[in-house]
Amino acid sequence: MTRASQVQREIRQRRPFKSRAQEGTVGLLLTADRVRRFLARIVEPHGITLQQYNVLRILRGAADAGLPTLDIAERMIEEAPGITRLIERLEKKRLVRRRRCPTDRRQVLCWITTEGRDLLARLDGSMSEGDAAVMGSLGDAGVETLIRMLDDVRTRLISSPGFLATKGEH
Amino acid sequence: MTRASQVQREIRQRRPFKSRAQEGTVGLLLTADRVRRFLARIVEPHGITLQQYNVLRILRGAADAGLPTLDIAERMIEEAPGITRLIERLEKKRLVRRRRCPTDRRQVLCWITTEGRDLLARLDGSMSEGDAAVMGSLGDAGVETLIRMLDDVRTRLISSPGFLATKGEH
DNA sequence: GGTTTTTACTTGACGGATCAAGTATCGGCC
DNA sequence: GGCCGATACTTGATCCGTCAAGTAAAAACC
Numbered sequence: 001m002t003r004a005s006q007v008q009r010e011i012r013q014r015r016p017f018k019s020r021a022q023e024g025t026v027g028l029l030l031t032a033d034r035v036r037r038f039l040a041r042i043v044e045p046h047g048i049t050l051q052q053y054n055v056l057r058i059l060r061g062a063a064d065a066g067l068p069t070l071d072i073a074e075r076m077i078e079e080a081p082g083i084t085r086l087i088e089r090l091e092k093k094r095l096v097r098r099r100r101c102p103t104d105r106r107q108v109l110c111w112i113t114t115e116g117r118d119l120l121a122r123l124d125g126s127m128s129e130g131d132a133a134v135m136g137s138l139g140d141a142g143v144e145t146l147i148r149m150l151d152d153v154r155t156r157l158i159s160s161p162g163f164l165a166t167k168g169e170h
Numbered sequence: 171m172t173r174a175s176q177v178q179r180e181i182r183q184r185r186p187f188k189s190r191a192q193e194g195t196v197g198l199l200l201t202a203d204r205v206r207r208f209l210a211r212i213v214e215p216h217g218i219t220l221q222q223y224n225v226l227r228i229l230r231g232a233a234d235a236g237l238p239t240l241d242i243a244e245r246m247i248e249e250a251p252g253i254t255r256l257i258e259r260l261e262k263k264r265l266v267r268r269r270r271c272p273t274d275r276r277q278v279l280c281w282i283t284t285e286g287r288d289l290l291a292r293l294d295g296s297m298s299e300g301d302a303a304v305m306g307s308l309g310d311a312g313v314e315t316l317i318r319m320l321d322d323v324r325t326r327l328i329s330s331p332g333f334l335a336t337k338g339e340h
Numbered sequence: 341g342g343t344t345t346t347t348a349c350t351t352g353a354c355g356g357a358t359c360a361a362g363t364a365t366c367g368g369c370c
Numbered sequence: 371g372g373c374c375g376a377t378a379c380t381t382g383a384t385c386c387g388t389c390a391a392g393t394a395a396a397a398a399c400c
Contacts, residue, residue: 005317005321006321006324006325007317007320007321010324011245011246011247012241012244012245013231013245014231015231018298019298019301019302020305020310020313020314020317021298021301021302021304021305021306021313022298022301023313023317024301024304024305024308024313024316024317025205025209025300025301025304025305026247027316027317027320027321028198028201028202028205028304028316028320029202029205029206029247029248030247030248030320030324031198031202031320031323031324032198032199032201032202032203033202033247033248033249034324034327034328035195035198035199035323035327036199037249038327039195061183061184061185071182074182075181075182075183076181077181077196077199077200077203078199078200078203079203079207128188128189128191128192130195131189131191131192131194131195132189132191133326133327134191134194134195134198134323134326134327135190135191135194135195135323136191136326137322137323137325137326138194138319138322138323140190142319142322143190143191143193143194144190145315145319146194146197146198146316146319147175147177147190147193147194147197149308149312149315149316149319150177150197150198150200150201151175151176151177151197152307152308152312153201153205153304153305153307153308154176154180154200154201154204155176155307156303156304156306156307157204157205157208157303157304158204
């Protein structure tokens with residue numbers, strides 16, 4: 001008879017979890033939510049959301065040629081179907097510049113502005129500290145193990161896309 | 171010189187991560203996003219969101235006396251400041267019933283309806299399969315390790331609430 | 341027993357997310 | 371070179387999430 005798990009206590013759950021798998025899934029979602037909010041509190045005082053910060057990071061790391069809109073979406077940590085308007089809002093804040101691609105007029109190329117780079121520069125320190133704070137309790141070997149396990153989880157999800165056929169047949 | 175990590179490949183990142191901590195954090199958020207979408211695809215064909223599903227699960231597990239609105243919010247996996255309207259939408263779907271508490275008229279007590287219970291019953295099987303699919307690649311010992319590591323991450327976050335004082339002084 | 345504080349929502353306003361449908365452009369194919 | 375399918379967004383509608391301010395009831399205080 002084991003004591004109530006930490007996850008259980010945090011969500012004030014009376015009954016024990018039905019399975020370890022369920023507890024793991026809940027723990028994963030719970031932890032990610034807390035981490036996301038923690039990191040959001042770092043960037044939001046600077047007037048951007050985490051998603052917007054993610055776009056700026058992607059553009060800073062991109063080539064000078066500019067990155068097409070949907071290429072940005074592909075690289076986002078969280079899928080972003082609303083990528084057009086997300087970037088629109090960044091353009092309004094003058095953190096991103098856009099221009100229709102001259103060689104393929106369907107595409108819209110995006111660049112980070114100097115203002116955008118400055119903002120990222122101001123955030124770099126706190127975000128590194130943030131990452132360190134998030135993973136700090138695990139130690140290098142622990143982080144390594146966690147990364148590998150999460151890789152496994154995603155691989156499994158990707159490789160079983162039709163696990164439930166419920167979706168296609170609306 | 172190690173090969174590009176799986177996380178890096180998935181978000182098409184050229185440069186290596188600045189630190190293992192950063193890679194771990196990104197991996198955690200990336201994985202949780204994929205898992206959340208995977209589970210959402212199970213419940214959404216039944217006309218509810220994952221958040222709404224979470225509320226129904228909480229109410230099914232609660233006592234017959236009914237649960238006050240904010241107690242539900244406290245138990246949610248993802249923090250839900252919009253809990254009132256979330257439950258409002260569930261009431262419109264007749265999956266939840268509400269009544270002002272007679273002994274403390276500030277509170278609004280919530281119950282799951284029979285219709286709500288039926289919906290959950292229809293979802294129980296798929297959701298268990300879903301959890302199993304998510305954690306399936308790790309094995310029992312692996313899930314155990316993952317749970318413990320995630321517990322550590324959250325504990326660290328909770329215990330360092332004032333890590334950045336940026337927020338309080340608006 | 342009346343005032344202040346706290347609690348438990350509720351409401352309004354607005355930004356963000358999601359899905360479906362539309363438009364412009366490009367690349368192949370005859 | 372004209373059509374067809376695919377690509378790369380764009381736009382509209384709707385819902386959801388979030389923060390701030392408001393209201394009503396209970397609790398604490400004097």
